Amino acid sequence: MxxxxxxxxxxxxxxxxxxxxxxxxxxxxxxxxxxxxxxxxxxxxxxxxxxxxxxxxxxxxxxxxxxxxxxxxxxxxxxxxxxxxxxxxxxxxxxxxxxxxxxxxxxxxxxxxxxxxxxxxxxxxxxxxxxxxxxxxxxxxxxxxxxxxxxxxxxxxxxxxxxxxxxxxxxxxxxxxxxxxxxxxxxxxxxxxxxxxxxxxxxxxxxxxxxxxxxxxxxxxxxxxxPSLLAVGTREALEAGSLGPAKVAKSLAKASLDGAAASALIAGGSAHLERQRLQAGQREILEDCGRPLVELPxxxxxxxxxxxxxxxxxxxxxx
CATH class of the missing domain: 3.40.50.300 (P-loop containing nucleotide triphosphate hydrolases)
Incomplete structure (x- = not known):
């Protein structure tokens, strides 16, 4: 009882x-x-x-x-x-x-x-x-x-x-x-x-x-x-270092956007990727704590x- x-x-x-x-x-x-x-x-x-x-x-x-x-x-x-x-x-x-x-x-x-x-x-x-x-x-x-x-x-x-x-x-x-x-x-x-x-x-x-x-x-x-804000292809390109300013500027121009923002976008994407790596590392540590984990965004x-x-x-x- x-x-x-x-x-x-x-x-x-x-x-x-x-x-x-x-x-x-x-x-x-x-x-x-x-x-x-x-x-x-x-x-x-x-x-x-x-x-x-x-x-x-x-x-x-x-x-x-x-x-x-x-x-x-x-x-x-x-x-x-x-x-x-x-x-x-x-x-x-x-x-x-x-x-x-x-x-x-x-x-x-x-x-x-x-x-x-x-x-x-x-x-x-x-x-x-x-x-x-x-x-x-x-x-x-x-x-x-x-x-x-x-x-x-x-x-x-x-x-x-x-x-x-x-x-x-x-x-x-x-x-x-x-x-x-x-x-x-x-x-x-x-x-x-x-x-x-x-x-x-x-x-x-x-x-x-x-x-x-x-x-x-x-x-x-x-x-x-x-949450991850990057598409799989973008993430892989950033990790490989193959996403340069010229390529990003070209994509921005196609969308009628200012290509001068290309370097800042790459830097922001790299920082976001690093943040995701840090989250994943801390999540792995907690997976060994022996208690159920629940995620809230x-x-x-x-x-x-x-x-x-x-x-x-x-x-x-x-x-």
Whole structure:
């Protein structure tokens, strides 16, 4: 029997587009008729910007409907609000908790004890993933737009973070319950990367750290992949060095274009070819990481709701 609904944690080095991928995954699952909660924990309001909605409060709001009729709800998790909710739930402080907030004690607590902050953030995700209604779990899937790869293992491995702070009591029990969910078969940690040396190496290191902490690694998403823009004949001619300015200028003249651009076009084509070689080399490295690879293209027109639908179809989405 499942301990919770499916939890998909999406991480990646800064600049790789992990928030976009998390949103596309949510739309993909909604396209299959699923009810999805998309959470962010870094306070950047990236989800609101992607879906072009007002900044998200600390409450679950519907922000989109998938092509298959499923719904996407969103939640921006604030650690201070989560702590007030936690104090009300476990200690029934109510107004007293809000008084603590006015004195700045909540900010003090989450600053001096980062492990407690992470328990609060992941604890809210835990509550949403385990929440039930008359039809079973409230959500078919919960997707977390998580911190970057460099600190994802520490963020998810809340047991080790609170070990020195709470040996017993509600916080420790909460951490134990969270870890049970994080290591369950219903959880998948997906890593987003671009095909460049530093992000790829950070992805490989992240996989090793997650596996060492017994956290379940899902897919590796290769984002912003640049498509080949050269025809086979043009590519082969560039590689062989047989495509000179005179030949290109002649072709340009036939099309009533300025032949003076021939050298610049050859240089641009050569740079594009080199970029494709670099992508292919990094892709080969990732093929040995032992995890499924999924490719998403670079969309030249930027990201809007239509682009999210396009990426969602390409992503497919885990069942």
């Amino acid at each position: 499942a301990l919770s609904t499916q939890l998909h944690v999406v991480t990646g080095k800064g600049g790789t587009g992990k928030t976009t991928v998390a949103a596309a995954l949510a739309m993909s699952l909604a396209g299959k008729g699923k009810k999805v909660l998309l959470c962010e924990v870094e306070g950047r309001q990236g989800i609101a910007q992607l879906f072009d909605v007002p900044p998200l409060p600390y409450e679950e709001r519907k922000i989109a409907v998938g092509r298959g009729g499923g719904e996407v709800f969103a939640l921006a998790i604030d650690p201070e609000a989560a702590l007030l909710e936690y104090l009300s739930m476990y200690y029934r402080l109510g107004r007293a908790g809000k008084a603590l907030d006015r004195f700045g004690i909540i900010d003090f607590a989450t600053t001096i004890a980062p492990g407690v902050r992470d328990v609060l953030l992941t604890g809210k995700v835990y509550e949403a993933a385990r929440r039930r209604d008359d039809n079973g779990f409230t959500y078919d899937a919960v997707i977390m737009d998580a911190p970057p790869t460099g600190r994802i293992t520490r963020f998810l491995n809340v047991n080790s973070e609170v070990a020195g702070l709470a040996k017993v009591g509600p916080i420790r029990r909460q951490a134990d319950s969270i870890m049970q969910m994080m290591r369950s078969p219903e959880t998948h940690v997906h890593l987003v990367t671009v095909l460049e040396e530093m992000p790829v190496q950070e992805t490989i290191d992240g996989i090793a750290e997650l596996q060492s902490a017994r956290l379940p690694v899902g897919q590796v998403i290769l984002n912003l992949v640049r 670079l969309l030249s027109d930027g990201i809007d709701l239509g682009a999210l639908f396009d990426l969602a179809e390409r992503l497919g989405g885990p069942e």
